[in-house]
Amino acid sequence: MFDESLLEDPDALAAADSHGLLRGAAAAGARVRTALRLAEEAGVNEVRPEGRPRTVIIAAAGTDAVAAADMLAALGAGSCPVQMLTPTGPTAQQSHWTLPGWAGPLDLLLLLTPQGTEQGLTDLVEQAYRRGCTAVAVTPPKAPLAEAVAQVRGMALPFAALNGNGGGYGYGDRYGDGAAEAGEPADDTGAFWALLTPLLAVADRVGLLSAPTTALYAVADRLDEVAARCGPAIATYTNPAKTLAAELDDALPLLWSQGRVAGAAGRRFASVLAGRAARPALCAELPAALTAHGPLQAGPHEQGADPDDFFRDRVEESPGLRLRIVLLQEAADQPGSAAPAAREQAYSHDTPLSEIAATAADPLDIAAELLALVDFAAVYLAVASTERS
Incomplete structure (x- = not known):
């Protein structure tokens, strides 16, 4: 009711919001700034592509990741083809992704997940390596997917997750000693922006769309303005x-x-x-x-x-x-x-x-x-x- x-x-x-959903929605701008800072620290601004990719291929796990990939495709429409891979499998953790037969060295593979434990995404990195595709992932640091991307000399950009102690955003300690079992944070209303922001930074570097650092900080300001009107x-x-x-x-x-x-x-x-x-x-x-x-x-x-x-x-x-x-x-x-x-x-x-x-x-x-x-x-x-x- x-x-x-x-x-x-x-x-x-505030009393009814036991899951902190309103606080998370209001902090979307801060989430963008944190995600952008972490991406810059990971070296996204040092990317020097040899021209625009022939095709951008995206594999996303989780509802927020799929929505972020969908928005990236909408924003980048017209500059080069963007293809979303559809997974198969009974559950998210048991899903499998397969590169199209034409994928090769001219294509860019983007992997997107707030968990980084999906074996299907790790296997997809191996497929990309065999085909010569460059792989870029937005995933929690120390996650299996981040390690797999590093092994094939791709780029792993940190997912700015909620810290384990509930205070602010950053790397968190999900994969440290004693970390809890990984799982998509159902009540993390800012996860979408933590996934989309690094994607936008990469897309700007490869020429898929125009999203320079100043524009991304302006996005954060715009989110703050809406939060002020809708609080x-x-x-x-x-x-x-x-x-x-x-x-x-x-x-x-x-x-x-x-x-x-x-x-x-x-x-x-x-x-x-x-x-x-x-x-x-x-x-x-x-x-x-x-x-x-x-x-x-x-x-x-x-x-x-x-x-x-x-x-x-x-x-x-x-x-x-x-x-x-x-x-x-x-x-x-x-x-x-x-x-x-x-x-x-x-x-x-x-x-x-x-x-x-x-x-x-x-x-x-x-x-x-x-x-x-x-x-x-x-x-x-x-x-x-x-x-x-």
């Missing part, structure tokens, strides 16, 4: 994340996006809604979303029982499925945008509509703005839901 009254009581929110102390009526969380209560979100970066943000939103708040959502990019989700809007289940039927059995009736469209845009309506058609379809079916449009111009800042807002919204849904807390 979602307790909307919690949103207006910062102290009650627990800001009232719901001026807080876009709290407003969105309240609007999504008891609704099935249809996440419609306009643009590659917004599309990746929508998929990330669906992931955190499921993982943090235990809420389902459906994603689609415009204009295909209009056709893909049209039957849902027109279905008889949308409104449930007729609210004008005075004699209906209110005890026995089950609530109908309530839809809400969330429109994510990289900017306000542009020429050729499908957003007006999306609004028209929503209104014609009496489907409530929430809109999120970035105010930034740079793609990195757009990504930061959209991702920070949806992360906060998912966290508010999680914290204010009695089943979660």
